[in-house]
Amino acid sequence: MITSSKRTPLTFLVHATVLFLVIIWTIPTAGLFISSIRDKNQLSTSGWWTALSTSEQRHVARAHEPKAQVQEGDRFVIRGNLFEGSAGEITKFGSSSLRPDEFDVGTVAELKKGETLQVLENGDYAFSSPVPWKGSRGDRIFYTAEVPPRFTLENYREVLNSEGLGKSFINSLTVTIPATIIPILVAAFAAYALAWMRFPGRALLVAAVVGLLVVPLQMSLIPLLKTYNLIGDFFGVGSKTYVGIWLAHTGFGLPLAIYLLRNYIVGLPREIIESARVDGASDFDIFRKIVLPLSFPALASFAIFQFLWVWNDLLIAMVFLGNDADHIVLTGQLRELLGSRGGNWEILTASAFITIIIPLCVFFGLQRYLVRGLLAGSVK
Amino acid sequence: MGQLASALVTMILGVMGCAAYFYGSNFLLDKIFPTKSGAAAVVARNLRVANNIRPWLFLGPAVLLLTFYLFYPVIDSIRLSFYGRSGEEFVGLANYKWLFGSDEFYESFRNNMLWLIVVPTAATFFGLIIATMTDRIWWGNIAKSLIFMPMAISFVGASVIWKFIYDFRTGGEDQIGLLNALVVFFGGEPQTWLTIPIWNNFFLMVILIWIQTGFAMVILSAALRGIPDETIEAAVLDGANGFQIFYKIMVPQIWGTIAVVWTTITILVLKVFDIVLAMTNAQWGTQVLANQMFSWMFNGGGDFGRGAVIALVIMVLVIPIMVWNIRRANAEMEGR
Amino acid sequence: MADVKLTNVKKIYSNNVEVLRDINLDIKQGEFIVFVGPSGCGKSTLLRMISGLEEISAGTLEIDGVVVNDVPPALRGIAMVFQSYALYPHMTVYDNMAFSLQIAKTSKADIDQQVRKAADMLQLTPYLDRLPKALSGGQRQRVAIGRAIVRRPKVFLFDEPLSNLDAALRVATRMEIANLKDSMPDSTMIYVTHDQVEAMTLADRIVLLSGGDIEQVGSPLELYEHPANVFVAKFIGSPAMNIVPCRIEQTGAQTLVSLSASTSIQTPIVTESSEQAKPAFFGIRPEDLVVVSAEQESLFSGEVSFVESLGEATLLYVKIPGADDMVIAKQAGTLSIKRGDNVYLSAPAEKMHLFDENEQSYLRKG
Incomplete structure (x- = not known):
């Protein structure tokens, strides 16, 4: 292009602007990912951009029960460690929720009735009293600690097991794979017929496909739901089945599939198809042995589209598939979590990342085909 | 896992069913109207008939699905807009x-x-x-x-x-x-x-x-x-x-x-x-x-x-x- | 036995455009026929109708005495070589050649034998496992021909098979096709081209088409020496024949025509007396014109407006009185004639052509 503008302020501006935009576009996803692998206490008290620095956290811990006390001279002492194995550095402590940072670390705090409490930097504490400790529960210790950054997969473990995301993941796969393959097969035959076979009404059908391309899904929901209910009652299986959603996704994906594949197939060289005809191949032979292998790029493009679309779909899944554990898909589960666990970012971020990881892999792995499909489907 | 396995089976059945439809219907068409051999006049007639039928074999499933999932619902939505909450009583422009x-x-x-x-x-x-x-x-x-x-x-x-x-x-x-x-x-x-x-x-x-x-x-x-x-x-x-x-x-x-x-x-x-x-x-x-x-x-x-x-x-x-x-x-x- | 016979064949498209009118043609077994004509003349459509890729709107097509109008391409006993080669890009050379036999459910051994035989003949054996994209243009063209050969067709159809090749390769492949014909003397071949050199060098008979009609059918030299009309005269030969409007002054065994008030020419062409005083066209090929000195007898003279030196020949563009277009004279070698010089041009009487007001040749009449 305009090569003369090398190393000018304008070029610098272009680099800077693109860098700026790229940062804006990637930061939201990066923030999500980083947050999802942070310790959940750190996540809820400090921004993810501080993930690498030490954070100051306020905690409360309970000392050991009185039965753990030992007599040292004339005093009765309960000893233990607040961190119980994990790392950290305590700066302040206190024994009352009103003043959690009353004492500096290391000092021996004088409490009521001659009791004392000492907390060291490493979390070691010692409660001491002139009379034996009574009761069944230990006293609370409030402390402020400098906690080093901690990254963990605990959040993922939690959402996959207790929040049911693992099951949803499988549900999503169950919906997505057949709903990607079936429309390809149906559409490829139709696209070939619309591209290379001569019959009355062909132009009308092509126009219909183009028209249906933009029909809002919303139009279909109510009539289809009614029909599904009828069919479900008739067979006594309930209206929300996997077969039902596969077919729904197939139906809704078909206009784009036919349009995309027809555009590609009609562009195959006419002479190759005629040559096969002279060679004695029937339309079925030509489709199977010539057109299908040659259309691989278009088939791949559509497959990626349909995969992303079905995997990411919320609407159709909510209408045609139930919300029970055996059926709810990842997007549906994520939406439920947004409602029920709105403040628990460790759960939301990890869940969100699980829902987007497969599409992202598909995206980065097969981007070339995706772009090609987009171009074939739009620029015409 | 059991679900994934059954999904896999259903999936294979579904895909095979689709493939079987296309194979089978074409096979039948070729059997009923053979065009690879026979008297020229018969072949010519068969060919014409087969060529008129075959596009619809190819298009059939797509047309059915498009009609059921997109075309019919659009029409039915228009009808339903004149009906009440359950879609059974006519309410005019209400x-x-x-x-x-x-x-x-x-x-x-x-x-x-x-x-x-x-x-x-x-x-x-x-x-x-x-x-x-x-x-x-x-x-x-x-x-x-x-x-x-x-x-x-x-x-x-x-x-x-x-x-x-x-x-x-x-x-x-x-x-x-x-x-x-x-x-x-x-x-x-x-x-x-x-x-x-x-x-x-x-x-x-x-x-x-x-x-x-x-x-x-x-x-x-x-x-x-x-x-x-x-x-x-x-x-x-x-x-x-x-x-x-x-x-x-x-x-x-x-x-x-x-x-x-x-x-x-x-x-x-x-x-x-x-x-x-x-x-x-x-x-x-x-x-x-x-x-x-x-x-x-x-x-x-x-x-x-x-x-x-x-x-x-x-x-x-x-x-x-x-x-x-x-x-x-x-x-x-x-x-x- | 593989005669091809077209009787009153027509092609009319659905929008009522008639692209071929009443084509009658008899092609004998073993003949090499070339359809030639400018683009849009219907030559490719005619070939595609013979192949069965295009429906015949009216008339009959017989191959081997059987009407095949409604017979699918594969059963007509034809094979076709396409302009773009039309190789199946996802199949190896071997599979490309075997495809039609596989469709016809030929046994594996037979397929192998025939493919290898054809590959051997076309020197393609080392490339059998390659995909078409790994071949050169000439090799691809040979694969396309090989694909036709393995079917052992009665009639070979070639649709401008050389037009995608560069000039040098075109000459080589042209010779290969000529050799192929020699090695299969019983096969009928029909070849479409817009290139008159290909037509002249390959054809037993040329069918020259224009605007949906056959203009002339004949051997290459017949068309060159005795063009039936102005169109054929101008199409065959390069540079094209000079055509100068004239008026018939005198009829009989020798016809006298006048090009202008000052120029008249005596031709050895026979005309009826009814032609007297009618407008006509005088034709002479550039290579038949000779520059002569002023004293010698000449047909006409004029001023040279342009000189093109090609090395082996020189083209003179001469403005002569009575003609709007310049007359071109092709002289061997180089000449010292310059722009603005006056030249006198002469030609042997037997090389002259005369066409009537409808552009039909007088030679053919009577």
């Missing part, structure tokens, strides 16, 4: 009267118009700018890839991502939402962004713009590369500067593509309901048509009549684009 008399409709219609103006414009604009700039730098493809990435993320996933950015913490706590953290950093007051009337709509639109800019960029970038270099070189020789070349030479040559991108995003905007549902659940004045329709479909057992009316409004908004698309496709077919 649903339409209700719709045009309800404040919620005006709210969602206004919001939809805002979405329709802002999102396609912004996404196309950013897409064009980025496409132009990334074409000139060596790491352009990496930049494009990263900006294109949100395309792969579901609307719900994107909603979580952005809800995290808009997060608000009360009192003196550290803000963990990026936006409020920035506001505080520059000395401002943190806000509950999603509850500020009117403006909250724009915070939702940002999400869709974030997703769709990549799409616009990819398509416009291809169109820009399709511009003959000679026209740009001629403009350089004529003394045009970079911006003049962009606005006066490049943009006019890709108007057609810009229109396609614009309309594609417009259609998407009309259908978006996930973002609103996930971010605000249509509270604080953020309702849009698609979500309103969804609510009426299920709330309190569902009101099919009212839901259908709202769906019709969306359909009517789409029709001009549909007509334009069909015209374009027809012109193209005749050009072949």
Whole structure:
């Protein structure tokens, strides 16, 4: 292009602007990912951009029960460690929720009735009293600690097991794979017929496909739901089945599939198809042995589209598939979590990342085909 | 795992069933009307008959599915819009009267118009700018890839991502939402962004713009590369500067593509309901048509009549684009 | 036995455009026939109708005495070589050649034998496992021919098979096709081209088409020496024949025509007395014109407006009185004649052509 503008302020501006935009576009996803692998206490008290620095956290811990006390001279002492194995550095402590940072670390705090409490930097504490400790529960210790950054997969473990995301993941796969393959097969035959076979009404059908391309899904929901209910009652299986959603996704994906594949197939060289005809191949032979292998790029493009679309779909899944554990898909589960666990970012971020990881892999792995499909489907 | 296995079996059965249909029907056709041998007159007749039937064998499943899932529902939605909540008693124009008399409709219609103006414009604009700039730098493809990435993320996933950015913490706590953290950093007051009337709509639109800019960029970038270099070189020789070349030479040559991108995003905007549902659940004045329709479909057992009316409004908004698309496709077919 | 016979064949498209009118043609077994004509003349459509790819709107097509109008391409006993080669890009050379036999359910051994035989004949044996994209243009063209050969067709159809090759390769492949014909003397071959050199060098008989009609059928030299009309005269030969409007002054065994008030020419062409005083066209090929000195007897003279030196020949563009177009004279070697010189041009009487007001040749009449 305009090569003369090398190393000018304008070029610098272009680099800077693109860098700026790229940062804006990637930061939201990066923030999500980083947050999802942070310790959940750190996540809820400090921004993810501080993930690498030490954070100051306020905690409360309970000392050991009185039965753990030992007599040292004339005093009765309960000893233990607040961190119980994990790392950290305590700066302040206190024994009352009103003043959690009353004492500096290391000092021996004088409490009521001659009791004392000492907390060291490493979390070691010692409660001491002139009379034996009574009761069944230990006293609370409030402390402020400098906690080093901690990254963990605990959040993922939690959402996959207790929040049911693992099951949803499988549900999503169950919906997505057949709903990607079936429309390809149906559409490829139709696209070939619309591209290379001569019959009355062909132009009308092509126009219909183009028209249906933009029909809002919303139009279909109510009539289809009614029909599904009828069919479900008739067979006594309930209206929300996997077969039902596969077919729904197939139906809704078909206009784009036919349009995309027809555009590609009609562009195959006419002479190759005629040559096969002279060679004695029937339309079925030509489709199977010539057109299908040659259309691989278009088939791949559509497959990626349909995969992303079905995997990411919320609407159709909510209408045609139930919300029970055996059926709810990842997007549906994520939406439920947004409602029920709105403040628990460790759960939301990890869940969100699980829902987007497969599409992202598909995206980065097969981007070339995706772009090609987009171009074939739009620029015409 | 048992579920995955049964899904796998069903899947294989489904796919095999499809394949068996195509194979079987063609095999039968060839058996009933053999064309590979026999008397010339018979072969000729068989061939004609077979050639008239075969396209419909190929098209059959697609036509059936399209009719059942898209064509018939459109017709039935129109019918249902004149019926009551269960779709059984005829109520005439009552649903339409209700719709045009309800404040919620005006709210969602206004919001939809805002979405329709802002999102396609912004996404196309950013897409064009980025496409132009990334074409000139060596790491352009990496930049494009990263900006294109949100395309792969579901609307719900994107909603979580952005809800995290808009997060608000009360009192003196550290803000963990990026936006409020920035506001505080520059000395401002943190806000509950999603509850500020009117403006909250724009915070939702940002999400869709974030997703769709990549799409616009990819398509416009291809169109820009399709511009003959000679026209740009001629403009350089004529003394045009970079911006003049962009606005006066490049943009006019890709108007057609810009229109396609614009309309594609417009259609998407009309259908978006996930973002609103996930971010605000249509509270604080953020309702849009698609979500309103969804609510009426299920709330309190569902009101099919009212839901259908709202769906019709969306359909009517789409029709001009549909007509334009069909015209374009027809012109193209005749050009072949 | 593979005669091809077309009787009153027509092609009318659905929008009522008639692209071929009443084509009658008899092609004998073993003949090499070339359809030639400018683009849009219907030559490819005619070939595609013979192949069965295009429907015949009216008339009959017989191959081997059987009407095949409604017979599908594969059963007509034909094979076709396409302009773009039309190789199946995802199949190896071997599979490309075997495809039609596989469709016909020929046994594996037979397929192998025939494919290898054809590959051997076309020197393609080393490339059998390659995909078409790994071959050169000439090799691809040979694969396309090989694909036709393995079917052992009665009639070979070639649709502009050389037009995608560069000039040098075109000559080589042209010779290969000529050799192929020699090695298969019983096969009928029909070849479509817009290139008159290909037509002249390959054909036993040329069918010259224009605007949906056959203009003339004949051997290459017949068409060159005795063009039936102005169109044929101008189409065959390069540079094209000079055609100068004239008026018939005197009829009989020798016809006298006047090109202008000052120029008249005596031709050895016979005309009826009814032609007297009618407008006509005088034709002479550039290579038949000779530059003579002023004293010698000449046909006409004029001023040279342009000289093109080609090395082996020189083209003179001469403005002569009475003609709007310049007359071209092709002289061997280089000449010292310059622009603005006056030249006298002469030609042997037997090389002259005369066409009537409807552009039909007088030679053919009577």
